[in-house]
Amino acid sequence: MKNKDEILNSIEQYIKQLPYPENPQGLYDPIKYVLSLGGKRIRPLLMIMAYNLYKEDTEKILPQAVALETYHNFTLLHDDLMDNADMRRGFQTVHKKWDSNTAILSGDAMLIIAYKLFTENIYGFQPESQAKALKTFNDATLGVCDGQQYDVDFENRNDVREEEYMEMIRLKTSLLLACALKIGAELAGANDSDAENLYKFGEKIGLAFQLQDDLLDVYGDPAVFGKKIGGDILCNKKTFMLINALQLADNKQKEALQNWINAKEYLPEEKIKGVTEIYDQINIKELCNNKIVQLFNDALNDLSRVNIEDAKKQPLIDFANWLMTRNK
Numbered sequence: 001m002k003n004k005d006e007i008l009n010s011i012e013q014y015i016k017q018l019p020y021p022e023n024p025q026g027l028y029d030p031i032k033y034v035l036s037l038g039g040k041r042i043r044p045l046l047m048i049m050a051y052n053l054y055k056e057d058t059e060k061i062l063p064q065a066v067a068l069e070t071y072h073n074f075t076l077l078h079d080d081l082m083d084n085a086d087m088r089r090g091f092q093t094v095h096k097k098w099d100s101n102t103a104i105l106s107g108d109a110m111l112i113i114a115y116k117l118f119t120e121n122i123y124g125f126q127p128e129s130q131a132k133a134l135k136t137f138n139d140a141t142l143g144v145c146d147g148q149q150y151d152v153d154f155e156n157r158n159d160v161r162e163e164e165y166m167e168m169i170r171l172k173t174s175l176l177l178a179c180a181l182k183i184g185a186e187l188a189g190a191n192d193s194d195a196e197n198l199y200k201f202g203e204k205i206g207l208a209f210q211l212q213d214d215l216l217d218v219y220g221d222p223a224v225f226g227k228k229i230g231g232d233i234l235c236n237k238k239t240f241m242l243i244n245a246l247q248l249a250d251n252k253q254k255e256a257l258q259n260w261i262n263a264k265e266y267l268p269e270e271k272i273k274g275v276t277e278i279y280d281q282i283n284i285k286e287l288c289n290n291k292i293v294q295l296f297n298d299a300l301n302d303l304s305r306v307n308i309e310d311a312k313k314q315p316l317i318d319f320a321n322w323l324m325t326r327n328k
Helices: 004-016 025-036 042-052 058-083 100-120 127-154 162-187 192-219 240-248 251-262 268-282 284-304 310-324
Strands: none
Touching (some): 004 058, 042 058, 042 192, 042 310, 058 100, 058 127, 100 127, 127 162, 192 310, 240 284, 268 284
C-alpha cells in the first residue's frame, strides 16, 4: 500500500502537469493560481486511500481524485466571493487579486474542467463501477450547492436549530469527503456494503472536520490557521457554537449576544472578544469538542464494518486522528 506522503506527492505532481489552453489568460491564470495554493488535499487523498484498500495501481484513479479537488476549489472560489473573504490559505482570494467577474467565470470553468477530468478518464474502469461512481459524483456535487444555499438562508434566520446546521454542513462539507471514499471504493470494484460504510465514515469525519473548523475560527492561531480569526463571529454566521450559545445562555448572556448580532457599528476586535467571552462563560468550546469526539468514535465504528483486514484500514484511522488534532 502507498503511504500518505507518496499519495500526496502524486496528487501534487498531477495537478502541476494539468494542461490549460494558453488563452484567454484572464480565465485560466486564476485557476492555476487557486490550485497552486496547496491546501490539505484531503478529498483526493481519501479517494486514493479508499481505492488502495482494494487495488495497487493508484495512478489509475488520479484523474478522478484531482477532478474532485478541482471541484472543491471551485466551490471555495465562489464561496469566498459570496462571503467577501480577503484571504484563503494565507493568500489573496481570486476576487481580491483580480475581480468579482473573474472569480465567477474562472469558477465556472473550474467546474467544467472537473467534470472533464472525471468523465474523460473513466473508461478504463468496469462499466458498473463507472455508473456507480458517476452517480456518487453527481449527487455529491449538487448536494454541496444545496448546502451552500442553506448556509445563505441561515444568514437571515435567528431560529436555526442544531440539527439544521448539522445537515447544512453535512451537505456543504462532509459530503465531498464521503463521496471521495465511496468513489475510490466503487472504482476499485468494492462491494456496495463496503462502499456505503466508507461513505458513512467519511460523512462523520467530515462533520467533525467542519466543527473543528468552527472551533479554530474562534480559538485558532491566525498565523497557523491561514486566515483571520473571528470571521464567523463578525458575519454572525450560524455555527454550532453560536446556535448552542443562544440556546444555553442565560438572559443576560443572551441579551449581550443579541446586541452583538444586531450591532451595525463596532470595532471588529471588540465584537470578537465580546462574543468569545460569552462562549467561554457557557463552555461552548468544551461542548463543541465533545461533539467532535462523538462523531469521531461513530466514524471509527463505521470503518470497522468495512470488510478489509484491519492493517489496511490503519492509514485511514491515522488520517482521521490527524484531522482531529489539526490546528489549521
